[in-house]
Amino acid sequence: MERSDDILQTLSTLKGELYRRETSMLSPLAALSECAERRRPEERLQSGYRQSYALDTDRILHSMAYARYIDKTQVFYLIRNDHITHRVLHVQLVSKIARTIGRFLHLNEDLIEAIALGHDIGHTPFGHDGERYLSKLCHAAGIGYFLHNVQSLQFLDCVERKGQGWNLCLQTLDGILCHDGEIHNQLLLPKKDKHFENLSAEIDAKKVNPKFALMPMTLEGCVVRMADTVAYIGRDLEDAIRLSVIQRSDIPKQVTSVLGNTNGTIVYNLVTDIIDASHQQAYIAMSSQVSEALKRLKEFNLEQIYLNPVIKKHTEAIRSLFDHLFGTYLDDLQRGNENSRIFSGFLSDMSDDYRRTHQPAEIVRDFIAGMTDRFFLLQCPAHMRPAVIDV
Numbered sequence: 040m041e042r043s044d045d046i047l048q049t050l051s052t053l054k055g056e057l058y059r060r061e062t063s064m065l066s067p068l069a070a071l072s073e074c075a076e077r078r079r080p081e082e083r084l085q086s087g088y089r090q091s092y093a094l095d096t097d098r099i100l101h102s103m104a105y106a107r108y109i110d111k112t113q114v115f116y117l118i119r120n121d122h123i124t125h126r127v128l129h130v131q132l133v134s135k136i137a138r139t140i141g142r143f144l145h146l147n148e149d150l151i152e153a154i155a156l157g158h159d160i161g162h163t164p165f166g167h168d169g170e171r172y173l174s175k176l177c178h179a180a181g182i183g184y185f186l187h188n189v190q191s192l193q194f195l196d197c198v199e200r201k202g203q204g205w206n207l208c209l210q211t212l213d214g215i216l217c218h219d220g221e222i223h224n225q226l227l228l229p230k231k232d233k234h235f236e237n238l239s240a241e242i243d244a245k246k247v248n249p250k251f252a253l254m255p256m257t258l259e260g261c262v263v264r265m266a267d268t269v270a271y272i273g274r275d276l277e278d279a280i281r282l283s284v285i286q287r288s289d290i291p292k293q294v295t296s297v298l299g300n301t302n303g304t305i306v307y308n309l310v311t312d313i314i315d316a317s318h319q320q321a322y323i324a325m326s327s328q329v330s331e332a333l334k335r336l337k338e339f340n341l342e343q344i345y346l347n348p349v350i351k352k353h354t355e356a357i358r359s360l361f362d363h364l365f366g367t368y369l370d371d372l373q374r375g376n377e378n379s380r381i382f383s384g385f386l387s388d389m390s391d392d393y394r395r396t397h398q399p400a401e402i403v404r405d406f407i408a409g410m411t412d413r414f415f416l417l418q419c420p421a422h423m424r425p426a427v428i429d430v
Contacts, residue, residue, distance in 0.1 A: 161190025183246030202393030
């Protein structure tokens with residue numbers, strides 16, 4: 040239905056009011072929606088009434104990759120338990136926590152939400168274990184190391200919409216690429232004045248050297264990076280306790296005396312400290328006492344949860360399945376076996392441009408990385424699949 044000139048004028052006026060409200064209410068250090076940059080200009084956006092970062096959020100929410108969050112492992116896999124965190128809940132928690140921090144610091148909550156909801160879209164099935172296995176295979180195939188933050192941009196920029204991508208804003212893509220939640224930082228100072236050329240260079244550098252350090256270009260990106268840790272650190276504790284992997288009394292006193300011993304108190308104390316340490320500053324930070332307690336908690340979680348043999352009993356089986364699928368699909372592509380699932384389930388509706396610009400190993404990487412845990416297992420021979428248990 041065609042909109043009348045009066046409606047278009049009203050919407051344009053309202054959009055202008057939103058821009059002015061941002062300028063008057065947000066911090067001078069915030070990323071204003073009016074300054075958002077896209078790789079490709081879109082004429083229809085000029086007459087649209089949604090602001091740029093809000094539109095990015097909508098595009099991410101409506102992506103096929105976002106829908107697949109529903110069955111992607113956070114930490115614990117091959118376990119059927121409705122109360123264990125999956126990736127879809129994690130990104131929602133990151134979004135809520137980051138928007139709370141951003142609201143008190145007068146930052147752009149639309150940009151924060153877009154970054155938070157998109158930051159883990161590139162995660163493989165079976166969490167960080169799957170990421171490590173796929174990374175080894177990608178490196179051996181000559182296409183660089185696999186990292187889920189890089190793959191998030193690959194999906195959103197190059198795979199979605201049959202290879203056209205969503206044409207998201209630079210500030211959104213940069214925040215997603217630079218979230219690096221596993222790296223411990225007491226203070227994050229934005230690296231400003233980036234361009235799309237910087238984004239491409241950082242992606243290339245990260246594929247060559249996974250330890251290549253990244254820093255977001257906006258305070259909003261820095262907030263999401265810290266909120267990522269806040270969202271998972273206590274939640275992983277609760278899941279591990281629920282599954283009897285650890286007991287609450289195991290948490291070190293160095294941690295509990297500062298942060299508490301439940302997810303709720305840990306999140307509250309971390310968020311409160313970040314707001315206090317970052318208020319009216321050109322960086323996002325936490326106090327030294329809280330930073331040290333959080334660092335110790337990360338070490339505890341690594342030793343007692345993430346590397347615990349109790350939850351690692353199926354890692355060899357999962358590694359073998361990644362080897363099997365990667366080798367099978369690569370062979371199918373090279374032989375032109377169009378009966379393969381990689382043709383019927385992935386390439387059949389992809390653009391000619393995507394096919395032309397991606398090597399066979401890169402196509403295999405994109406197909407496997409986008410799978411949910413369940414879909415991944417269903418592609419493997421039944422006799423090779425480990426059992427899913429009810430807990």
